[in-house]
Amino acid sequence: MTSQKGSEMRLLFDRMADDYDQLVNEADRDNRFPFAGYDEMMAMIAEYLLADKSLDPVKVLDLGIGTGSLYRKLPPERLRLFGCDFSEKMLERTRLLHPAAKLELHEDRKSVV
Numbered sequence: 001m002t003s004q005k006g007s008e009m010r011l012l013f014d015r016m017a018d019d020y021d022q023l024v025n026e027a028d029r030d031n032r033f034p035f036a037g038y039d040e041m042m043a044m045i046a047e048y049l050l051a052d053k054s055l056d057p058v059k060v061l062d063l064g065i066g067t068g069s070l071y072r073k074l075p076p077e078r079l080r081l082f083g084c085d086f087s088e089k090m091l092e093r094t095r096l097l098h099p100a101a102k103l104e105l106h107e108d109r110k111s112v113v
Helices: 003-029 038-051 088-097
Strands: 058-063 079-085 102-105
Touching: 003 038, 003 088, 079 088, 088 102
Parallel strands: 058 079, 079 102
Antiparallel strands: none
């Protein structure tokens, strides 16, 4: 992704951050791409992770974490969350939901590793 394209994408997601979860929920409810079945899939993932007590705590690395809403179904005491995103506004939303998460702003010109 070019630096200009990356900046445009970042601005888009920054502008959507406050309404992003609602947009995803509406798309899921209306069975619209790309979020059709999103809540059901997240529930299945949470159920799978919580069933395996050897994963306590569940350690998750999420590249492109967005608002972190994916992890609402996991109890915070069982979750060690690490994530990055290129939208500071999305990360602000994640910090509200998961204050203990280790989060990093990723810029398109830096490597993740």
